[in-house]
Amino acid sequence: MQTNKLLSAxxxxxxxxxxxxxxxxxxxxLAKGQAFLIFCAGDLSANTRKRVDRFCEEWGVQARTLPLTQDELLDVCPKRTGVFAVIDSGFAKLISTQLAAEDDTH
Known part of the structure; x- marks a missing residue:
């Protein structure tokens, strides 16, 4: 149930x-200072995740991991993608809230 809310957000x-x-x-x-939230698909390769963590550390941002695979995210994105940024504070808060609710159910 929470996963549907996360996908909707x-x-x-x-x-x-x-x-x-x-x-x-x-x-x-992130380099332009536009990103409020960075998140990655749960099945992102370890190498790509290390690269994401490296550039997020450089800019002082922590990347979150979604409880969703790249294939599950195809419902909301036009192509198979594993790395995302939210460039609006309101949407970042909404997605963070849904991620926290998802964490609470596991």
Whole structure:
């Protein structure tokens, strides 16, 4: 049930144009100071996750891990993607709240 709310929150941010998708685009948004939240799909490769953690550490941001796979995220994104940034504080808060609720159910 919570997973549906999380997917809905991510979908809403994408439809509003506030979701950046893909490693390079996320890195660029972080470097420009636009990213409020970085999150990764649960099945992201270990190598890519290390690279994400490295650039997030450089900019003082922590990347969160979603309880969703890249295939599950295809419902809300047009292509298979594992790295995301939210560039709106309101949507970042909404998704963080849903992530916390998801953590509480596990």
């Amino acid at each position: 991510i979908s809403l941010s994408r439809k509003a144009g506030k979701l950046v998708m893909g490693f390079d685009a996320v890195k660029e948004s």
